[in-house]
Amino acid sequence: MSFRRQRASRACETCHARKVRCDAASLGVPCTNCVAFQIDCRIPTPKRKKVQNPGGQTNKDSDSDRDGFEDRQPQPASGTSVNVYDRAPTISHSTEGTPSASKTEAQTRQEEVDSSTYLNLVMKPKFTRAPITEAGRVAFLGESSNLTLLVHDRQGFSDVVHYPLPENIRGSRARLTELDNVEIDILHQRGAFLLPPRSLCDELIDAYFNWVHPIVPVINRTRFMRQYRDSKNPPSLLLLQAVLLAGSRVCTNAQLMDANGSTTPAALTFYKRAKALYDANYEDDRVTIVQSLLLLGWYWEGPEDVTKNVFYWSRVATIVAQGSGMHRSVEQSQLSKSDKRLWKRIWWTLFTRDRSVAVALGRPIHINLDDSDVEMLTEDDFIEDESDRASQFQPNPVHVHFFLHDMALADWLQNCPKTVYWEMPRHHFCGSSYAG
Template sequence: MPEPTTEAQPQPQGQSQSESQSKRTKRFRAAKACRRCNEKRVKCDAIERGIPCTRCEQGKRNDCALIQSRRGIYQRKKNRNDSQTKTSGSEKEGDKEVVPCASSPPSQRAAASHDNNTVHVQTQDQQENTNSSRNSPNHLSEDEMHSFDALEQAPPSTALTTPASHEIASPGSGDTEMSNSSYREISWTTMFDHFLEGRKHGEAVIDKCSITYLGESFPLSIVLKDLRDGGKQKLHYPGPPCPENDASTDSSQRSRPDHMLPEDIAVLEAKGTFEAPEKSVLDALVSVFLDRVFPLYPIVNRHEFQQQHLMNKIPWILLHAMCFISATYCPLSILHRAGFSSRKQARFLFYRKSKALFDNGYEVNKLVVLQSVIFLTFWGGGPNNYWNFYSWIGTGVTIAETLGIHRSMATTNMKPQDRSLLKRIWWILIIRDTSCAALVGRPFRINLEQCDTDPLTAEDFEHDGNSPDFMSNPQRPSFANYQIQMSKLSLVLREIVNSRFSPQKPNTTSAVLHETLSGWRAQLPHNLRWSDNSTGMNIFSSTLAILYNHHLILTHLNRSQDGTSINSDDISQTAAQRISTMACKIVTKSDVLLMPHELFHGIFLAEVVFYTQMKSAQTMVREFSRAALNNCQMVLHESRESWDPSPWVMQLFDNLLRGAPDAENADMESPTGMAEYAMGATPGFLGAEEANFGYDPWQTHPMLSNLFEMPFDPALMGDGSMFPNLVNFPSVGVLQ
């Protein structure tokens, strides 16, 4: 059958132009490319200039031939939004198969519509997910949020495609140019061709978003002899350029990446991933991010992020991830203004949007994806949910190693601020990996024996620290030193965990580990030092103090004597009591939403110590242990919607305390007792009407009243032999 053409036919006399148009079918011939350009996914001019095309002529190839294409022989609808129904199958027209492509833009159709090669399937599950995801934030039910663990196990609700044209081609060695539409399907050959081509033009400045990393054992590194710079092998090279980001939050100006299929875009639109909070709410969340989150986790270039926000250019996945972490730290009033009924609801919605973009591969900038993934590590997940903080950390490590930021970039030709940013990102990954793995008893995801990233220095924070809007931030003077000390402390924690729980590592004595911790504390800068009896510590010194005592507990808890004079049990108990005291101060100062999440790990471990002490045969020991444990429970109660493990940690100790000794008080069994913690209620709190009549809920609660009423008289201890760890700790168990 001859191929249709678009040449104009002579119009019969006496026949109007409209009648003539109605009698003939409108068809348009699509531009063809030669087979080689089609495989390389690059523009071909064979139609305009004839065979061979310019690229084949430059490559001195004599096999230039046009492909057989049936694409473009029917007219598409002009506006995709005009189509209310989107079909996923194909319609038959005579003996030809015509795939209606929902009138998507030409750039998307070019990547998606290949007749006889693409099969679009929309399942019933996908339709249900699409319909349910149209709900506004106010319509997200509690059941939907509780069922998120089950939803996470389901495959992503994307169209199943088997496009032959999306198979990875093997381009020749001469061409490395590619279009944005092929970026997601970039082949290894294309990447290495770009690398080899770049070597011919000399060393170029490396973009932090696109890096080709070649490890020493990679055969290509071994073959090439000129990869050494000053005797040290080069590892980082410029990668294929990323497409320019145009993720404007203004829907009227927004464009879609060319690599996305129309049905994938439809699913993402149904999930609201292209909807940003209203401007006033978004501005407030960005302000919280810059003021509260950035000093704790500086994984973005502050000035660059602000410029993206002003221009509505923050990538969608990073925008929702930023809103997720800001909703974790922001005051509730901001979320109520946005229409959310709770912090949990807001966090769930932003997390779901960011994860949907991640699952569908919407963002191709690996650095943006890495930054977003680090924020998503603050999602707790569940025991049967494969996507939790541990899996997100593993994903982040994989992306980071792809960029090669686990290796030193000291001699890499890169802007200093970009090199510092990548170094900060890597060390924050180490901190998150170390603390989270130690919390749940899992292996570390980062193998430091394969890494040589340079330690953090004050210079790595100068560019962002000198930002004009950051000058007045109270955390600015200490945030750089805090990150440096946290990175050092994380290495100590790894040594502690490996010495105690690694089957392949030799046991290091508790005395040696204790000395290492003491040496770390002795060299702290002045603005991060603390006294065990001080009350005016900033959030950074408070966090370091709690983590220091957490590490002491982990070093000595249930540890046999090493033949030294150190009493491991006394040290563990004393460290736990100090954590309880500082935790109480955090609550009374309303600083819970300002603290790094690593702090709560220390509170969890302190509760373990107090629970073991409650089994003592001495009544005074049991009472003080219970009071100290209550202090820790109050902190977890305050963080129950921001730190995801808080509810199950509170419920865990609730269940343990039900069978603990000295349970004759029956407050553990009371419906107003510890069980209320897990339900999101404050134990002993009365209603608003009762409170107005002068009731003091803390004083009347049978369990928490001992925080105020229990006297602490060192004279009762005698020489301290009854409870030696409480001597010189007059504030333990008492709110200051």
């Protein structure tokens, strides 16, 4: 069954107290802000006498499309609570529950494109040496792939495994036009299109690059900040929400804290927004997806949860990365120099996270270096200079050396889970732990 939201004629108490935009009047109760923080949405009782505001203006940030973020977790206010989710939905069998067997025109057209795309692609001359202008849209063909055999048969042997993804199967950077109304409504309900006020957003991003980025250097900071400052070419919304999530964990701005001084409610909001975008396949740039998945691990509900923690998200990120061929050397590929460096940093970040998480949580390791031929990182791999412009942010030597040593430590740690699980008797391990 479906629920219809009760529409309100004014802002709820929480949004009114925080002086943020409330969509209860347009979307109904509960508003998006209250849903995001999982609190009751209360509409204040109208007084007998109302004072008309002559100006009729509401406070807005200079960048209006960044309004609507809850400054901190609102405290429950007095008044009558309105909650449309008090009653569980009825689950029933009906013909409406049967999936549609018909294809849309877009699906039919896409199938026709997919069936001939790669076959036509490998027939093109100089296919293996075509420049890769978009690092997030790369086709990876392993040596045992049937398509690899066709490429070698047609064009001779090649040590290249990364190819430019064909134009006709590359979606737009933001797939909003491909989502149906239900998916778009879900994203709106989750507040996925909402960002904090510009000043708070700036502070969160600064906190991320100061404290999180040195540990997981998976973003080209120069490129990200250039897009962030360009309203006509902004960064991926998925990646931005993920950066805000990680940044909220290390940012000390009081606007992000609840009554206990915790930023967990704010982090949960960013997590839900980023995850909603990921679940909707909003982003199709594979590098961006890997970057975002890694950062989703900065939210963790608790030790009993196994699907919303760093172990889960780092594994998912690794799977996507391997599907794109990040575990293979890109030195012979046609990626740009800056993208080659970024790919290497992403792969070795995945490796360090894999080993550190396995040891810290007592879990199995995931990445087998026998499957990888990516060269070890060097100090030069942290340079973000591009062919036509120098980097605005030069590598911090302390951060570079830290990560290089962290990578070496992770390589040494890879045998720890194996030794503890299989080679060391349980009583010996426990005894040695207490003996220390």
